[in-house]
Amino acid sequence: MSLFGSLRYFAGVNIMGNTALRITRLQQERKMRQPGFWKNEHLTEPLRVSPYLKELITRHYLKGRFANGARKVAWVTSGAPVELLIALDYFPIYPENHAAVCGIRRTAARQCASAEEAGYSPDICSYARTDIGSVLSGETPVGRLPKPDLLLCCTNICQTVLYWYRVLAHHFDVPLVLVDTPFLYAEAPEHAVEFVKKQLEEAVEVAERVAGKELTEKRLREVTRLSKDAAELWLRVIEAGRHKPSPITAFDQFIHLAPIVEMRGETFTVDYYAALVRELEERAAAGVGAVKNERKRLIWDNLPIWHRVRWLSDLLAERGVSLVSSTYTNAWGELAPMYDPDKGLESAARVYLHPILNQGAGHKLRTMRRMVEGFEADGVILHSDRSCKPYSIGQISQRDAMINESGVPALLFEADHNDARDFSEEQAYNRVDAFLEMLDA
Amino acid sequence: MSVHIEALGIDAGSTTIKIVGVDAAGEIVWHQLDETAPQVQPQMEAFAAAAHEAAGHDGIPMVATGYGRGLTSGRKVTEITCHARGVFRATGHGGTLIDIGGQDSKVIVIGADGKVLDFAMNDKCAAGTGRFLEVSARRLKFSLEEFSNTALAATAEVPISSTCTVFAESEIVSLIAGGGDVGQIVRGLHRSLLKRVAALVHRASFSPPLMLSGGVARSEAIRSLLSEELGHDVIVPSRPQLMGAYGAALLALEA
Numbered sequence: 001m002s003l004f005g006s007l008r009y010f011a012g013v014n015i016m017g018n019t020a021l022r023i024t025r026l027q028q029e030r031k032m033r034q035p036g037f038w039k040n041e042h043l044t045e046p047l048r049v050s051p052y053l054k055e056l057i058t059r060h061y062l063k064g065r066f067a068n069g070a071r072k073v074a075w076v077t078s079g080a081p082v083e084l085l086i087a088l089d090y091f092p093i094y095p096e097n098h099a100a101v102c103g104i105r106r107t108a109a110r111q112c113a114s115a116e117e118a119g120y121s122p123d124i125c126s127y128a129r130t131d132i133g134s135v136l137s138g139e140t141p142v143g144r145l146p147k148p149d150l151l152l153c154c155t156n157i158c159q160t161v162l163y164w165y166r167v168l169a170h171h172f173d174v175p176l177v178l179v180d181t182p183f184l185y186a187e188a189p190e191h192a193v194e195f196v197k198k199q200l201e202e203a204v205e206v207a208e209r210v211a212g213k214e215l216t217e218k219r220l221r222e223v224t225r226l227s228k229d230a231a232e233l234w235l236r237v238i239e240a241g242r243h244k245p246s247p248i249t250a251f252d253q254f255i256h257l258a259p260i261v262e263m264r265g266e267t268f269t270v271d272y273y274a275a276l277v278r279e280l281e282e283r284a285a286a287g288v289g290a291v292k293n294e295r296k297r298l299i300w301d302n303l304p305i306w307h308r309v310r311w312l313s314d315l316l317a318e319r320g321v322s323l324v325s326s327t328y329t330n331a332w333g334e335l336a337p338m339y340d341p342d343k344g345l346e347s348a349a350r351v352y353l354h355p356i357l358n359q360g361a362g363h364k365l366r367t368m369r370r371m372v373e374g375f376e377a378d379g380v381i382l383h384s385d386r387s388c389k390p391y392s393i394g395q396i397s398q399r400d401a402m403i404n405e406s407g408v409p410a411l412l413f414e415a416d417h418n419d420a421r422d423f424s425e426e427q428a429y430n431r432v433d434a435f436l437e438m439l440d441a
Numbered sequence: 442m443s444v445h446i447e448a449l450g451i452d453a454g455s456t457t458i459k460i461v462g463v464d465a466a467g468e469i470v471w472h473q474l475d476e477t478a479p480q481v482q483p484q485m486e487a488f489a490a491a492a493h494e495a496a497g498h499d500g501i502p503m504v505a506t507g508y509g510r511g512l513t514s515g516r517k518v519t520e521i522t523c524h525a526r527g528v529f530r531a532t533g534h535g536g537t538l539i540d541i542g543g544q545d546s547k548v549i550v551i552g553a554d555g556k557v558l559d560f561a562m563n564d565k566c567a568a569g570t571g572r573f574l575e576v577s578a579r580r581l582k583f584s585l586e587e588f589s590n591t592a593l594a595a596t597a598e599v600p601i602s603s604t605c606t607v608f609a610e611s612e613i614v615s616l617i618a619g620g621g622d623v624g625q626i627v628r629g630l631h632r633s634l635l636k637r638v639a640a641l642v643h644r645a646s647f648s649p650p651l652m653l654s655g656g657v658a659r660s661e662a663i664r665s666l667l668s669e670e671l672g673h674d675v676i677v678p679s680r681p682q683l684m685g686a687y688g689a690a691l692l693a694l695e696a
Binding site: 403 | 508520560630
């Protein structure tokens, strides 16, 4: 870190960036207010807060562009106990989220190919291949990613991250902090919480050394409070889907998820979700649904198909089908009650033991059942994600259980969340089409 | 002399394209079938034109199904729904329908009221589809009928180890070069295909009565060996290859 770096950051982000972003947002908001702006006959116009979201995400990556030399940078897994690092003023980059952006912008297949050319197996998760491919080739649609000073990897989402982050540690030659979370089949026993808490204490020592500063209890409490507030608001976003018609679809949620994933622990994230909740409540009160003629309601299981969000959204909307919620987006909200700002590391240990991917398939099935009932859904679409074994394993049984035990129609179809080469449009369309016809009959 | 066609259904599959005309009572009164041409759209238009000519007038309602259905501007329904409808009408009951198509196979669970309750598809691997038989038969220079008779006449079978249609072709060549009995090899090829189909049936649902449709269903060897594989009778409606187009025509009639 240097004075020059800090000045550059300040000029680039706070002065020029903020101004440019604010102007862009105002322009977009004004454009959205023009009559005739939105012509889609099946989908209601985008949420008014959409330009606000875009501003947040763009600013996040803009900060990244100027971060090296001004702030300590950490690359972290999506389920990492990031609050410890935010409280030490690290700037976090989430390779998974960056990879998702690459998936949305359709650069991921090329980046995956770069990784494969370097010898990484095509059977590895497409997020990992996208990220490694991006690191090796330097290609990224977000401008420039800052190099990490520290890596924080938590195994609560999968084991692939273990190897992936070792690759990154080797490539960048920076310390790697590993947090190993024991797998759960029920609520975490105290010894598991203690086990994770001890690792967090060690993680803090390393993070402090790299940052050159000490973690204060006060700051950790503030950041944890902000994470809790944001997660609680996010839960309200999810719950809005209970309204008939639903004011938001899971497709929208996939996009609006970005702040809770990659900007946890910040005040602006709380403010953003408060605005989103307000708009959804307005829509709900006015009986406005995200899908204009909502006739059927579905739940989605697994990651999105990032390169086909729009395609699938249009396909469902044309039939009056609203994807009202998903186990994936719900995952962030359901952790909200566990955050305890007064319990610092112990709270983090508990929260980060319980993400859906760190729990048995039975938990996911119960969650699906609860969501179908609670959201009055007509069926479930299970995306068998080639890349995500932890999320996809058990889906065949879960589908069968939904149909045979709960009497709920369920479709299972294969795709990949990021690698467009592992997607067969005609076959996928056919299956979804046949399923929607079946629901309608 | 014109035919009394009240509604049409066209099934534009990847291998063959079928068109069926039904009368007001929903009986099949006219049909055509051909190998799918590289340019599917003009072929579909030609079929529709031929139907209208046979009927002596224009404007017959039509529903399109199959992979090529997106090329029409009219109403489109998936083959899952169409096959279920056609077979339900042809047999008079629900059950489990196994459709072995040109390059996919499907299992469709049909309720007592003719509605689709569930389905499973193999749309990934040609080894469980008509393509497998086609490639093997061609390699051995058999017509599909001769192929079926040869399989039925064999009293033993040679297992085929290749999981891939293309590699199975090479395996056939080496088995014959090694002095293998053609009849036993042909029976083995049928077994290979039907084991995959049976696995799909078990995955979707096993709710008798079991029915079979698709071009491949015309083969008695397929019907009898599938029945053996599943341990249950398999019913084949007359004109099994037309069931998709028939169902589409019935839907057009109802509209």
